[in-house]
Amino acid sequence: MDITENRRKIGGAMKLLEVKNLKTYYYVGGEEIPAVDGVDLSINQGEVFALIGESGSGKSVTSLSIMGLIDPPGKILEGQIAFHRNGVMDNLLAKKEREWQAIRGNEISMIYQDPLTSLHPLIKVGDQVAEVLEIHKKMGKKQAKREAVEMIRRVGIPDAEKRSGEFPEKFSGGMRQRIMIAMAMISNPRLLIADEPTTALDVTIQAEILDLIKKMGKEKNTGILLITHDLGVVAEMADRVSVMYCGKIMEEAPVKELFRSPKNPYTKGLIKCIPKIDEKKRELLEIIEGCVPYPTDFPTGCRFSTRCPNVMERCKTELPDLIEAVPGHKVRCHLY
Amino acid sequence: MNAELVLKLGKKIVFQLLVLGMILLIVLIATGVPTNFNVYYEYGQYHWSMTLDEVKISILDNIKGFISGEIFSVKIASESIGIIFRTAFVLSLKVLLGGTLLALALGIPKGVLDSRKKGQQETFKLLQSYIPLSIPDVLTVGLIQFGAIYLYYNDMTFLGLGPIHFIGDESWVNTIYPIISISILPAAYISRITASTIETLYTKQYIVTARGKGCSFFQVLKNHMMKNIIFEILSSAPTIMAMMFSSLLIIERLFFYRGVGFHLIFFFISDHFAPEQARASLTVFIMGLALFYYILFLSLRGLNAWILPKIEER
Numbered sequence: 338m339d340i341t342e343n344r345r346k347i348g349g350a351m352k353l354l355e356v357k358n359l360k361t362y363y364y365v366g367g368e369e370i371p372a373v374d375g376v377d378l379s380i381n382q383g384e385v386f387a388l389i390g391e392s393g394s395g396k397s398v399t400s401l402s403i404m405g406l407i408d409p410p411g412k413i414l415e416g417q418i419a420f421h422r423n424g425v426m427d428n429l430l431a432k433k434e435r436e437w438q439a440i441r442g443n444e445i446s447m448i449y450q451d452p453l454t455s456l457h458p459l460i461k462v463g464d465q466v467a468e469v470l471e472i473h474k475k476m477g478k479k480q481a482k483r484e485a486v487e488m489i490r491r492v493g494i495p496d497a498e499k500r501s502g503e504f505p506e507k508f509s510g511g512m513r514q515r516i517m518i519a520m521a522m523i524s525n526p527r528l529l530i531a532d533e534p535t536t537a538l539d540v541t542i543q544a545e546i547l548d549l550i551k552k553m554g555k556e557k558n559t560g561i562l563l564i565t566h567d568l569g570v571v572a573e574m575a576d577r578v579s580v581m582y583c584g585k586i587m588e589e590a591p592v593k594e595l596f597r598s599p600k601n602p603y604t605k606g607l608i609k610c611i612p613k614i615d616e617k618k619r620e621l622l623e624i625i626e627g628c629v630p631y632p633t634d635f636p637t638g639c640r641f642s643t644r645c646p647n648v649m650e651r652c653k654t655e656l657p658d659l660i661e662a663v664p665g666h667k668v669r670c671h672l673y
Numbered sequence: 674m675n676a677e678l679v680l681k682l683g684k685k686i687v688f689q690l691l692v693l694g695m696i697l698l699i700v701l702i703a704t705g706v707p708t709n710f711n712v713y714y715e716y717g718q719y720h721w722s723m724t725l726d727e728v729k730i731s732i733l734d735n736i737k738g739f740i741s742g743e744i745f746s747v748k749i750a751s752e753s754i755g756i757i758f759r760t761a762f763v764l765s766l767k768v769l770l771g772g773t774l775l776a777l778a779l780g781i782p783k784g785v786l787d788s789r790k791k792g793q794q795e796t797f798k799l800l801q802s803y804i805p806l807s808i809p810d811v812l813t814v815g816l817i818q819f820g821a822i823y824l825y826y827n828d829m830t831f832l833g834l835g836p837i838h839f840i841g842d843e844s845w846v847n848t849i850y851p852i853i854s855i856s857i858l859p860a861a862y863i864s865r866i867t868a869s870t871i872e873t874l875y876t877k878q879y880i881v882t883a884r885g886k887g888c889s890f891f892q893v894l895k896n897h898m899m900k901n902i903i904f905e906i907l908s909s910a911p912t913i914m915a916m917m918f919s920s921l922l923i924i925e926r927l928f929f930y931r932g933v934g935f936h937l938i939f940f941f942i943s944d945h946f947a948p949e950q951a952r953a954s955l956t957v958f959i960m961g962l963a964l965f966y967y968i969l970f971l972s973l974r975g976l977n978a979w980i981l982p983k984i985e986e987r
Contacts, residue, residue: 404885
């Protein structure tokens with residue numbers, strides 16, 4: 338389903354989240370680390386928006402910033418995170434902690450990368466899922482527990498009643514991620530952030546988890562921000578995609594457009610790195626030369642200039658802007 | 674329970690009973706030595722105030738008296754030692770129990786506050802708890818007693834209970850100062866444990882998940898951290914208990930609070946009692962205190978050795 342289809346389905350695009358010029362920096366040992374440096378993105382209701390990039394590119398920090406979960410030594414320096422609430426775009430960065438708490442887990446939920454460490458080891462899984470309803474829907478323990486069991490059943494855990502009374506140690510990685518999905522979806526959030534939800538899982542169950550997220554999102558018309566470094570997952574799941582590198586968005590396009598006609602040399606490099614099993618000729622896997630620069634040592638010009646095969650003198654000194662090269666397709670590169 | 678576990682458990686129990694038996698025997702030998710026994714140096718030679726046989730008989734009498742229970746019927750100031758011990762034990766238990774509850778009630782919130790003061794210097798935060806930990810017990814108790822004397826002589830009320838006499842044990846209000854005194858050190862210790870546990874837990878992914886669910890700090894604390902905090906406090910319980918027992922003797926003595934710790938010293942050093950009475954009372958109070966301490970210590974160690982690792986595994 339492309340973005341136009343999506344907009345038609347929901348009766349015109351309703352912007353759910355709009356992040357503008359988000360800057361989240363970390364201060365470690367007297368050094369400034371621009372983990373997220375002027376990120377812009379927007380997600381529509383019911384849309385799956387993917388954020389891809391290498392490890393350390395700032396994807397997870399972006400998601401934590403949207404959740405308001407940045408702790409010292411991290412700090413959101415500037416920007417705007419506008420979320421559609423009560424008919425208006427409400428700037429979340431102006432919210433007090435108490436207001437954030439009413440939004441987190443209720444209107445915006447998150448699924449984390451590692452299901453093995455994301456569940457409290459000393460609390461029964463049913464209670465962990467039910468807690469969301471106790472906090473946000475002010476339900477009594479018994480009713481919340483009943484709803485939690487039902488949700489656990491819906492995410493595909495057999496014998497949900499019995500299993501909801503067990504501790505996380507009794508669950509496999511895939512099962513724990515299903516519990517995390519149940520926990521995230523039980524309050525019917527309008528935005529779901531899935532931060533590399535399949536990275537820590539066995540390949541055999543990755544597809545099941547992605548299907549479940551997609552199915553649950555579709556049922557409730559939930560906007561999904563999918564954070565991943567797996568282009569295969571992006572191709573399968575997303576409507577639109579942004580490519581992130583060293584804290585900056587390098588390219589943004591509808592998913593088909595991005596795979597058909599990547600513009601930024603970094604995106605091109607990433608796509609080339611995908612192994613192709615249908616190729617008859619045996620070839621070495623492509624790689625992007627060089628390493629991601631250390632966060633305190635980002636180049637003054639284009640962040641990718643130290644590794645770019647098309648680098649020009651201008652790239653080393655001047656940071657390109659994110660421009661709309663063709664309608665709906667934005668790119669940050671001096672070639673355009 | 675499988676046979677291997679029963680065997681392992683049995684071995685441990687037998688070993689612990691042997692250790693206990695050895696300790697009790699050493700205590701009985703030490704307290705069996707007559708209180709008027711003395712070694713002195715005169716004209717270039719050491720002299721003993723009684724023969725070794727007399728000392729040996731006294732020790733054997735002490736052991737026999739304890740095993741047969743006769744020692745408990747020895748009368749001191751018209752009361753048998755058994756009854757005095759029972760009354761004193763209840764008084765000491767009140768202080769220990771009250772002190773434990775107060776230490777938890779003060780230590781956990783202080784630890785929570787310490788962990789939340791993000792802007793504050795780490796060293797200052799540490800000092801707040803390390804100062805009470807580094808001051809000698811006797812000074813802490815002395816300061817509290819000084820405060821108690823000041824309040825009493827200035828006819829000032831404390832906790833709305835009116836002026837409380839700074840010594841004695843006639844009324845339940847006399848328990849207040851000993852309870853406060855005994856709780857200071859463990860409270861500082863508990864506050865450090867709580868603060869460091871919270872700081873460690875705050876970086877754990879499951880706490881981030883809880884915050885992501887919309888839990889407030891106090892919901893995170895109550896639902897997601899308290900089990901871990903209690904777990905850590907229970908792990909340190911044998912150390913905390915040792916602190917409280919060592920303070921008990923000083924506190925009861927200074928506040929003239931006639932618990933086990935008070936009598937342990939009082940009968941022994943007082944000139945009003947015969948050596949046999951002093952010896953019998955010393956034996957009963959030391960043995961009683963040692964047994965109580967050992968049983969409590971063993972229970973907490975058992976908790977640490979068998980139950981807590983199972984929770985930790987999870």
